[in-house]
Amino acid sequence: MSRIGKKPITVPSGVTLTQTGQSIAVKGPKGELSFTLPDAVTGEFKDNELTIDVVEGAKNGSAMWGMARTMVANMIEGVTDGFTKALELRGVGYRAQMKGSALSMQLGYSHDVDYTPPAGITIEAPKPTSVIVSGIDKQQVGQVAAEIRAFRKPEPYKGKGVRYVGEYVRQKEGKKK
Incomplete structure (x- = not known):
């Protein structure tokens, strides 16, 4: 039951x-x-x-x-009330900014990564290292946040990448001599 x-x-x-x-x-x-x-x-x-x-x-x-x-x-x-998901960018030179309604991110690639949100979702970049996804559909908010995170997942050696606020990324030890 x-x-x-x-x-x-x-x-x-x-x-x-x-x-x-x-x-x-x-x-x-x-x-x-x-x-x-x-x-x-x-x-x-x-x-x-x-x-x-x-x-x-x-x-x-x-x-x-x-x-x-x-x-x-x-x-x-x-x-x-609506739903929100907060993301943070960690890494040297990793930045996010809004270009109209689209999100433009510099994630260590040779080009900027642009993301246009679907209808019903609003994206904000209050600081260069934070992104806030909000909307009324919980599934769609989570899906958009996961798609943004998938552009550069946090890597386990330095922790660089896009992660959810409060997400714990286990750090691995580097190679030894």
Whole structure:
């Protein structure tokens, strides 16, 4: 039995949740998101609370139960507060700056690395060594941050590269004489 799945989701004031069959649409001050529940689970919305239940005899119902509840809870959090991921650049000469809406980074290559964010995602570079990715879709914010990090992953000898703020990179010992 899923401990996450059985918790009801409370819809805060200022957020509108509409359910049409298996599809759930959430509208709030930051935007609008929608999600279609898997066939193995059902949702019931009443008294400003959404409850997700498993369909009797569904083959993978218990596997989808907690996931479906978390997806809807993340949508509600996204349209009210939004999500952010912070990245930091470590290394001599590693810099990031905004060129219009695109992010331009110098990461030790012979050329600048430019990244244009998808719709619904905003990128900021408040300092030359930090990048902040924000948006209302948690999955999309994490994906964009992972794509930026993949341009130059932190290497284990000097720790140079793009890393998440607070990420621990284990340092290896260099070769000995």
